[in-house]
Amino acid sequence: MNLKKITLLFCLLTSLSLSAQDDLMNMLDDGSQTTNYTYATFKTTRVVIGQSIENPASGNLNFVISHHFGHLNEGAYELFGLDKSTIRLGLEYGINDRFAIGLGRSTYQKTVDGSLKYKILRQSTGKRNMPISLSYYGSITINTLKWADPERKNYFSSRLSYIHQLLIARKINDRISVQLTPSIVHKNLVPKIQDPNTIYVMGAGGRVKLTNRMSLNVEYHHILSSQTSKDFDNSLSIGFDIETGGHVFQLFFTNSQPLFERGFLTETLGTWRKADIYFGFNIFRSFVIKKPKSFR
Amino acid sequence: MLMFTAFSFGQKYMTKNGKISFFSNAPMEKIEANNNQVNCALDIKTGDFVFKVLMKSFEFEKALMQEHFNENYAESDKFPNASFKGKIVNITAIDLTKPGKYQVTVEGDLTIHGVTKKVTEKGTFEVANGKIRGVSTFKVKLADYGIKIPKTVVNNIAEEVEIKVDVLMDPLKK
Numbered sequence: 001m002n003l004k005k006i007t008l009l010f011c012l013l014t015s016l017s018l019s020a021q022d023d024l025m026n027m028l029d030d031g032s033q034t035t036n037y038t039y040a041t042f043k044t045t046r047v048v049i050g051q052s053i054e055n056p057a058s059g060n061l062n063f064v065i066s067h068h069f070g071h072l073n074e075g076a077y078e079l080f081g082l083d084k085s086t087i088r089l090g091l092e093y094g095i096n097d098r099f100a101i102g103l104g105r106s107t108y109q110k111t112v113d114g115s116l117k118y119k120i121l122r123q124s125t126g127k128r129n130m131p132i133s134l135s136y137y138g139s140i141t142i143n144t145l146k147w148a149d150p151e152r153k154n155y156f157s158s159r160l161s162y163i164h165q166l167l168i169a170r171k172i173n174d175r176i177s178v179q180l181t182p183s184i185v186h187k188n189l190v191p192k193i194q195d196p197n198t199i200y201v202m203g204a205g206g207r208v209k210l211t212n213r214m215s216l217n218v219e220y221h222h223i224l225s226s227q228t229s230k231d232f233d234n235s236l237s238i239g240f241d242i243e244t245g246g247h248v249f250q251l252f253f254t255n256s257q258p259l260f261e262r263g264f265l266t267e268t269l270g271t272w273r274k275a276d277i278y279f280g281f282n283i284f285r286s287f288v289i290k291k292p293k294s295f296r
Numbered sequence: 297m298l299m300f301t302a303f304s305f306g307q308k309y310m311t312k313n314g315k316i317s318f319f320s321n322a323p324m325e326k327i328e329a330n331n332n333q334v335n336c337a338l339d340i341k342t343g344d345f346v347f348k349v350l351m352k353s354f355e356f357e358k359a360l361m362q363e364h365f366n367e368n369y370a371e372s373d374k375f376p377n378a379s380f381k382g383k384i385v386n387i388t389a390i391d392l393t394k395p396g397k398y399q400v401t402v403e404g405d406l407t408i409h410g411v412t413k414k415v416t417e418k419g420t421f422e423v424a425n426g427k428i429r430g431v432s433t434f435k436v437k438l439a440d441y442g443i444k445i446p447k448t449v450v451n452n453i454a455e456e457v458e459i460k461v462d463v464l465m466d467p468l469k470k
Binding site: 020021024025027028029034036039040057058059060173174212213243244245246286288291292293294295 | 308310312328330332335336337338339342344345346348350352355356357358359360362363364366367368371373374376379381382383446448449452468
């Protein structure tokens with residue numbers, strides 16, 4: 001009887017001293033719930049070749065080198081395409097946590113592109129619960145090739161095309177992220193009368209992290225209804241993101257030769273069936289232009 | 297129990313914007329990160345002292361580094377918080393209601409990356425203007441907490457990081 005009482009007392013005492021620390025701990029929790037924004041839905045600003053939900057970090061300038069080789073099915077003579085190349089050099093800058101701008105120049109059709117990207121919604125838990133991230137991406141591309149027919153009256157506006165995209169993404173867990181990318185491509189000038197100026201494309205993509213530093217990414221864009229006169233194919237790209245200290249490498253296979261939106265969304269010529277695809281890579285190097293607050 | 301709770305009002309101090317910084321000093325690279333949203337609470341009667349640190353709140357100079365920290369090392373999705381639950385060992389020897397500087401020894405459970413270790417560290421408490429400022433510097437071995445450093449970056453990340461704690465706690469009013 002006595003022993004039981006002592007045991008009980010002892011238990012009470014220990015639980016008391018334990019709960020005192022737990023009480024303090026609980027005190028830290030209540031009231032001040034914070035919003036926990038999801039980070040790193042994708043490793044870079046591209047799923048594979050198209051835009052991902054990620055922006056360059058605020059105050060960071062990314063230098064992006066995108067490089068494609070030639071057709072894989074050209075055989076040993078062209079070293080399976082490695083003898084040829086298409087390049088896009090790009091810069092992208094994060095003005096703040098939500099807003100980014102970009103500039104690029106591609107060898108394909110000597111195209112210059114300028115872009116804006118804005119995070120409208122950010123996936124989060126906690127005080128503010130948001131199941132998805134949503135961004136708008138808009139870009140203007142300027143074809144700077146010499147006029148095909150310099151004799152006729154040519155307008156500068158004929159060189160322009162516009163791209164509007166919504167990026168809808170969700171990081172499902174720490175390994176898997178998915179994204180839907182509806183796009184509208186508007187070309188001021190199209191080759192033939194039966195070509196529509198505005199083309200609607202639905203894209204989907206995602207990534208699976210294989211290790212902490214490597215992921216497998218897939219991206220597909222479907223041209224809704226037959227909207228082009230030429231036999232363009234839908235763009236399908238499969239790649240790996242590989243991260244080393246300061247760089248991220250993306251190695252990929254794709255049937256799209258152009259590396260800017262208008263090109264790969266609506267003017268993809270290669271087909272996977274005939275191995276008429278390209279091997280390519282993106283290299284991202286990040287530079288801190290504006291240091292975060294606590295480092296200024 | 298009720299009496300105990302009632303009695304302990306006015307004995308508690310806390311802050312939600314304490315500072316913790318850590319420094320990794322490796323041959324190739326120096327890395328520093330700051331967290332200015334550290335939660336901590338102290339009961340000066342019992343000496344109970346607790347911390348809760350949101351890992352994602354650590355700010356690095358390079359955004360890419362911050363992402364790597366969260367994704368590859370701290371694994372902040374899996375282990376969002378680091379915490380400390382412990383006691384001031386020599387609380388009976390000092391009177392934290394009187395202004396002055398006191399040497400304290402803190403003992404308890406430190407949890408980082410989901411791994412809990414018993415630690416004993418020294419620090420100082422400074423009582424001024426009704427507030428208590430706690431300061432301490434100590435070292436943590438990453439391997440002790442299951443944080444692996446890949447061979448390719450052994451020259452960039454130190455095995456042992458220095459941690460600086462600086463918390464200014466206000467008395468809890470009710």
